[in-house]
Amino acid sequence: MNTKANHSIKCSVNECEHHCNAENYCSLNCVTIGTHEANPTLCKCVDCESFQLKNKTNQGSVK
Numbered sequence: 047m048n049t050k051a052n053h054s055i056k057c058s059v060n061e062c063e064h065h066c067n068a069e070n071y072c073s074l075n076c077v078t079i080g081t082h083e084a085n086p087t088l089c090k091c092v093d094c095e096s097f098q099l100k101n102k103t104n105q106g107s108v109k
Contacts, residue, residue: 049073063098072096 051071058070066073077096086092 057094059094059097061100062094063100064096065100 049066049068050073051066051069052073052075053071055072055074055077056070057065057072059065060067062072064072064074064077074096077094079092080095081092083091
């Protein structure tokens, strides 16, 4: 369980392994941001490349 929130990186993706379960922050020291588009023009074109899907046994352990 990730409990050390990095208050410089806000995140609301509960399904990510790095999400700080108690708060809407990432637990990583830094993240990699990228795009899947050749010429991104919308927010939905930008991706957090540090995303890792939570292990199913960890999902639902939000306190």
